[in-house]
Amino acid sequence: MAPLVDLNDIQGNILRGYRRLGDVRYLLVSINSVAGGRQLLDTMLRGTDAVPAVETAAEWDEHPAACVNVSLTYPGLQALGVSEVALQGFPAAFQQGSAARSTASADETDAPWFGVGIGDIGDSAPENWVIGGPNNPVVHVVISVFTDEATVPARESVSAGLRDVFTACAVTEIAVRDGSTFPDGAVHFGYRDGIAQPQVAGRPGPRRPDMQPDALTGDFLLGRGFRNTFQGNYLGAIPAALGDNGTYMAFRILSQDVRAFEEFIRRTGARFDMEPELVAAKMVGRWRNGVPLSVSPNDDLAPLTDGQLNAFDHGTTIDHPTNFDDSDGARCPFGAHIRRMNPRGGPVIGIQHNRRIIRRGVPYGPKFDYDPAVPDDGAERGLLGAFICGDLVAQFEFLQKVWANMDISAPMLRGSRDPLVGWQPDGGGRFSIPTGDSRGVLTSHDVPRLVTTRGSLYLFMPGIGGLRTLATGGA
Amino acid sequence: MRSTVDVIVDHHGQVAPPPLPTGARDLFSLAPGAWDGRSVSLNSQVQNALNLWLPLKSRAQFPALQALLEARRADFHAGVLGLRNIHFARFLPSSDFSQLMVITSFDGDIESYLMDFVGSMAGLFNDILQYIAGAPPLPVEEHPELFAEFVMQHNMPAKEISAYPQLTTLEVLRLSGIRGNSLYHQPSPGNHALPTPSTGSFG
Numbered sequence: 001m002a003p004l005v006d007l008n009d010i011q012g013n014i015l016r017g018y019r020r021l022g023d024v025r026y027l028l029v030s031i032n033s034v035a036g037g038r039q040l041l042d043t044m045l046r047g048t049d050a051v052p053a054v055e056t057a058a059e060w061d062e063h064p065a066a067c068v069n070v071s072l073t074y075p076g077l078q079a080l081g082v083s084e085v086a087l088q089g090f091p092a093a094f095q096q097g098s099a100a101r102s103t104a105s106a107d108e109t110d111a112p113w114f115g116v117g118i119g120d121i122g123d124s125a126p127e128n129w130v131i132g133g134p135n136n137p138v139v140h141v142v143i144s145v146f147t148d149e150a151t152v153p154a155r156e157s158v159s160a161g162l163r164d165v166f167t168a169c170a171v172t173e174i175a176v177r178d179g180s181t182f183p184d185g186a187v188h189f190g191y192r193d194g195i196a197q198p199q200v201a202g203r204p205g206p207r208r209p210d211m212q213p214d215a216l217t218g219d220f221l222l223g224r225g226f227r228n229t230f231q232g233n234y235l236g237a238i239p240a241a242l243g244d245n246g247t248y249m250a251f252r253i254l255s256q257d258v259r260a261f262e263e264f265i266r267r268t269g270a271r272f273d274m275e276p277e278l279v280a281a282k283m284v285g286r287w288r289n290g291v292p293l294s295v296s297p298n299d300d301l302a303p304l305t306d307g308q309l310n311a312f313d314h315g316t317t318i319d320h321p322t323n324f325d326d327s328d329g330a331r332c333p334f335g336a337h338i339r340r341m342n343p344r345g346g347p348v349i350g351i352q353h354n355r356r357i358i359r360r361g362v363p364y365g366p367k368f369d370y371d372p373a374v375p376d377d378g379a380e381r382g383l384l385g386a387f388i389c390g391d392l393v394a395q396f397e398f399l400q401k402v403w404a405n406m407d408i409s410a411p412m413l414r415g416s417r418d419p420l421v422g423w424q425p426d427g428g429g430r431f432s433i434p435t436g437d438s439r440g441v442l443t444s445h446d447v448p449r450l451v452t453t454r455g456s457l458y459l460f461m462p463g464i465g466g467l468r469t470l471a472t473g474g475a
Numbered sequence: 476m477r478s479t480v481d482v483i484v485d486h487h488g489q490v491a492p493p494p495l496p497t498g499a500r501d502l503f504s505l506a507p508g509a510w511d512g513r514s515v516s517l518n519s520q521v522q523n524a525l526n527l528w529l530p531l532k533s534r535a536q537f538p539a540l541q542a543l544l545e546a547r548r549a550d551f552h553a554g555v556l557g558l559r560n561i562h563f564a565r566f567l568p569s570s571d572f573s574q575l576m577v578i579t580s581f582d583g584d585i586e587s588y589l590m591d592f593v594g595s596m597a598g599l600f601n602d603i604l605q606y607i608a609g610a611p612p613l614p615v616e617e618h619p620e621l622f623a624e625f626v627m628q629h630n631m632p633a634k635e636i637s638a639y640p641q642l643t644t645l646e647v648l649r650l651s652g653i654r655g656n657s658l659y660h661q662p663s664p665g666n667h668a669l670p671t672p673s674t675g676s677f678g
Contacts, residue, residue: 092620230594232616327649349560349582349645350591394590394619402587408520408643409583 004202004217005057009245009463011069012055013146014220014388015203017194017360018067021146022181024362025155026251026384027162028131028174029141034081034473040141040169041080041471044070045464050161056464059204066154067146068162070467071249071459073097076140077470082242086475089237090460093393094248098456099126099133101392105401118400119423124453130175131253131455137174142251142459144386149180177253179362179384187363188256188381189420189450192290195309196342198356209311211320212344215356219390222246226390229354234390242475245463247388250396253364253455254421255382260448262370272433272442282433283419285338292338294324297331314339314346327411330436334412337420340403348410355403357395358388382454392458412441424449521643522562522635525585527577528569529629530608537572540606547599554596559645560588575603580635582643589623590616 005015012018031037047053055067072080074095077087093101103126105117120126126133143162147154155178166173187193198215199207207214218226222235222243235243262276265283269276277300281287287300290309296302314326326332327347332339339346344353365381389395403409404418416430417423428446435442462470469475531537544551544566555561562580569576581588593600593616600622604610615622639647 230590230616230619232614232619236617347559347645347649349643350558350588351594352557354591354594398587402583406520408645411645411649 005221006245007057007059007204009465010057010221011461011463012057012067013069013144013360013386014247014358014461015057015200016205017197018146020063021067021148022185022362023147023149023155024179024384025145025147025159026177026179027143027145027159028139028176029143029166030138030172030174031076031079031140032170032172034079036169036171037076037080037140038471038473040165040171041070041467043165043169044068044143045467045471048161048165051158051165054464054467057204065147065152066158068158069144069146069461071142071144071251071461072470073139073142073457073459075138077460077475079140080470080475081473082470082475086239086242089239089243091234091236091391091393093397094458094460097132098250098458099129101397101458102126102453102456105397116405116417116423118397119405119421120453120456121423123449124423126456129253129453129455131177132251132457133455136455139174139457141171142457150183177364177384179364181362182367186288187361187383188258188365188368189261189284190258190288191284191286192288192309193361194359195286195290196338197310197358200358208307211311211313211317211323212342212353215353219356219395220247220358220388222390228390229351230394239469239475241469242462242466244465246466247390247461248392248396249459249461250385250387250389250392251455251457251459252385252387252453253382254385255380255452255454257448257450257452258368258381259370259376261450263372264444264446264448264450267446268444271444272439274433274442279433282333282336283431285332285336293332293336294326313344315344317345320345328436329412329434333431333433334410335416335419335431337418340410340413340418341399341421343403343410346410349408355395355398356389357399360386360388380454382451388461416447419447419450421451422449520584521582522580522637522640523582523585524631524633524635525577525579525581525626526631526633527575527626527629528631529575529577529603531573531575531606532608534571534573536606537568537575540575540603541568543602543606547602550599551596554592554599557595558588558591559648560643562644562647575607580637582645585626585630586623589626590619593619593622 031040044051044054052064052066052068054070055064074090074097102118102120106121106125127135129136132139145155145158147158149155163173185192199210200220201214201217216228218228218233222238223245224233224235224240226233228234265276265279268279277287281293286292287296289300291300291302291304292309292312294312294314295304313320313323314332316323316325324331361383363381364384366379368381387396404422407413407416412432412434416432419431422429424447428448430443430445431447432441432443531540551564555564560582564577564579567576567578568574601614604613604615611621611625612618
């Protein structure tokens with residue numbers, strides 16, 4: 001069947017990840033003139049001898065050595081001279097930007113034990129950010145360069161080429177962030193990541209085994225013809241020439257406290273007479289090798305291929321009526337990270353199989369091998385996260401606010417937040433492990449805050465046609 | 476956080492609900508107790524009221540609107556069952572048939588789940604709003620922000636007084652022994668795992 005989407009008009013890394021390119025460099029740029037900004041985009045669309053043209057979603061015969069993509073903030077669109085009519089077509093959340101949205105959501109709270117918005121409070125508050133906060137330079141353009149440094153090092157050569165372009169276009173490089181996937185494919189906390197990506201209808205490539213239905217194209221791509229889960233589409237009032245085949249991205253710099261995680265699973269394991277690795281699996285919903293608890297509740301030895309790691313559900317479904325019904329969370333707790341953030345066919349309020357998001361995360365900072373006898377190295381480490389969706393409020397912010405940081409969306413969550421990415425109160429938060437046996441529900445009350453927001457930007461990732469429209473001043 | 480006591484809204488010339496008598500305010504402000512001392516539960520998460528006062532373009536159209544609601548009752552019921560956060564919903568006419576009141580109790584905050592209501596009750600809101608004065612642009616799914624603004628303007632929030640103020644719909648269903656796949660599907664005729672409306676849409 002012919003694809004539903006025009007792969008040549010969609011930027012790469014949306015519908016598929018650059019799996020073989022485990023290294024990324026993000027270059028953050030500000031535009032100093034309309035002409036310079038447009039020249040930058042025009043050059044990137046064409047490419048140079050040193051910089052490949054913006055990568056699309058089109059199939060390739062040979063994997064490129066480097067894939068380059070471009071996204072823009074709302075101030076970036078303004079700096080490019082986009083008309084006021086077109087600008088006002090963008091959703092309010094994108095116009096306001098990540099820092100303002102985080103601050104506003106935190107302001108909704110009456111007290112710390114009430115809602116925490118999307119969780120960017122305390123150390124995670126925008127005033128403490130290194131990128132995107134009120135104390136940081138305004139970012140207009142984010143350029144990502146994915147490479148495989150171990151096999152075909154190209155990061156520096158492409159960066160040098162880009163910097164020549166920056167000079168020619170008189171744009172200013174504000175910051176650089178590098179990330180590299182570890183050799184075993186894991187990220188910090190020692191887990192394989194990025195397994196459960198939505199399979200978007202019309203995407204390229206074969207369909208992987210997955211008990212979840214394909215995500216609707218309109219949940220991830222803008223375009224009048226793309227229907228989203230709410231029966232509408234997210235193009236809104238954006239001119240089609242600018243918005244078609246575009247999407248949004250929350251670019252997040254997330255610091256991760258690996259030592260606190262390792263100490264928590266050991267402490268909790270000792271308290272509950274449980275192997276620390278099982279505690280970790282209960283928190284995440286998977287073993288570190290990616291095997292889901294719902295398939296293999298006792299160990300990580302289930303003989304699953306990589307392609308089978310996402311072929312599971314927490315309950316019975318119409319298509320899988322005999323699937324194990326984990327309605328009590330005895331295998332995978334309702335509070336486990338992957339169950340909170342994607343409840344699949346399990347009990348949840350609202351439309352099922354909704355609020356999906358594409359995650360392109362790459363770790364930054366040195367790998368941390370926990371040894372209680374060795375003091376912390378003090379290095380910052382975490383994740384450069386690109387969270388891609390058709391609507392930042394309905395998808396990214398909903399996940400952060402409702403599913404990660406509130407507690408009624410599914411059973412047995414009361415009084416807790418996501419143990420991995422949720423905000424936690426002083427003294428620690430709550431996490432419950434239903435055992436399904438005479439031990440009942442084991443509850444820890446000292447979950448530390450493991451992830452801290454260090455920076456965040458709301459980005460628009462236009463289609464190729466949209467980039468061309470911006471480059472020619474047609475919007 | 477928004478007050479759930481100050482219920483007076485009057486935006487853009489729309490019909491405002493009548494003010495609550497002073498003595499009733501304390502009654503309406505009764506809030507369910509906190510889940511427990513360590514809870515992060517928000518009182519405002521559980522059993523919120525969505526009380527829409529929708530002025531008709533013409534009261535002469537009320538019979539047609541009533542017929543629509545009767546005809547679409549099954550769709551509405553299926554939507555309520557599918558979302559698992561609506562405790563109940565009913566439509567009521569004002570005494571002079573100039574307004575339609577949509578009375579519901581639901582879990583969660585309205586901003587987060589409003590579009591779930593729209594998405595699960597395909598077209599129902601659009602059909603109703605054709606009869607409503609000052610309706611937002613239709614179809615609402617194409618203009619979610621304006622629809623949300625319209626709902627906020629026409630909502631008269633009030634705290635529920637409930638026999639089970641701490642329970643969500645999902646928890647009630649689980650306590651009723653309804654589990655797994657049956658949480659998501661309307662019971663087949665003759666197998667009423669869930670209660671079905673015993674009266675029409677009005678009442």
